[in-house]
Amino acid sequence: MKLHTILGATGTIATELIPVLKSHQLNIRLVSRTPRQIEGTEAVAANMLNYDQVLKAVTGSEVVYLIVGITYNAEIWKKEWPVIMRNVIDACIATGAKLIFFDNVYMYGRVNGAITENSPYFPSSKKGRVRVEIARMLLQEMAAGTIKAAIARAVDFYGPGVTDKSAAGILVFNNMKKGKTAQWPINADVPRSYNYTPDAAEALYILASHDKSFGQVWHLPSASPLTGRQFIKLAAKYMNSSDRVTVLPKWLLKIIGFFNPFMKEAYEMNYQDEFPFQFSSDKFEKAFNFTPTSYEDAVKATAEWFLKN
Numbered sequence: 001m002k003l004h005t006i007l008g009a010t011g012t013i014a015t016e017l018i019p020v021l022k023s024h025q026l027n028i029r030l031v032s033r034t035p036r037q038i039e040g041t042e043a044v045a046a047n048m049l050n051y052d053q054v055l056k057a058v059t060g061s062e063v064v065y066l067i068v069g070i071t072y073n074a075e076i077w078k079k080e081w082p083v084i085m086r087n088v089i090d091a092c093i094a095t096g097a098k099l100i101f102f103d104n105v106y107m108y109g110r111v112n113g114a115i116t117e118n119s120p121y122f123p124s125s126k127k128g129r130v131r132v133e134i135a136r137m138l139l140q141e142m143a144a145g146t147i148k149a150a151i152a153r154a155v156d157f158y159g160p161g162v163t164d165k166s167a168a169g170i171l172v173f174n175n176m177k178k179g180k181t182a183q184w185p186i187n188a189d190v191p192r193s194y195n196y197t198p199d200a201a202e203a204l205y206i207l208a209s210h211d212k213s214f215g216q217v218w219h220l221p222s223a224s225p226l227t228g229r230q231f232i233k234l235a236a237k238y239m240n241s242s243d244r245v246t247v248l249p250k251w252l253l254k255i256i257g258f259f260n261p262f263m264k265e266a267y268e269m270n271y272q273d274e275f276p277f278q279f280s281s282d283k284f285e286k287a288f289n290f291t292p293t294s295y296e297d298a299v300k301a302t303a304e305w306f307l308k309n
Contacts, residue, residue, distance in 0.1 A: 001072035005061040012162050016084035016201035027224040031057040037146040048084045058091040063208045067102040072265050074126035085134040099149035100208050107131040110271045114280040117217045142215050148209050155279045159197030160305035173306045183246045185273040188228030193279035195222050196298040204290050219281040221292035236280040238303035
């Protein structure tokens, strides 16, 4: 059987991807510093900053998914991400493995209108500049034909089991579960895009399974944007909760950042909540005849999970 290897196998997207790969009867290798032991998979410990360990982890793979998450800090990103990307690229070249890189959208910066795969890179954050650097590293190798790879980009996500690193999970579903008022950062009245995690995972497998996907950038499927108030109203419907919302002003987020390292680092990304943030996945949807799960169905499934867990 073909071997699909997940680098960064303990995160949210990896958790969703594992059952997708299992459903297609693939051999699965889970790689991280402290990999989980999951029935039907192989666990390999590796430090992505160590090339020899990365090479060993990748050897024998038909497809490698780079879904690594590192500490949310611009200086750490600047130091570590280029090393990780170089190691993974070189290991895939050495072994002939195909690469799917799970990327974000920080490199685009603030965009007026829909964000597409053709949107230019104008990062408005330190972390965005790092994402430009590592994306270009991979794009150059792809253009040169030295590696068979695809870049898959996603925005903030939500879904069943997504309890951290998700504004919707923390501020909406978790608050509602506790009987608290839902919160939303900065502006609850501008359109905002999200990725539903089961869709994102399925899309990664689709990209890995089609030759036409390689050599390109793809935006993972996302339903049409809706405002924070609309999202909260929908969540309240299925959480049996009030649809009231407390908007967290920008100045408050800055103060919270003085005491919370994550919020301090997140502050430079506030443009995503202050202004319309519309992510287009039309290219993927048309190429693979894929319809993103509607917010109605996705929020319902997410709410059901939060109410049961």
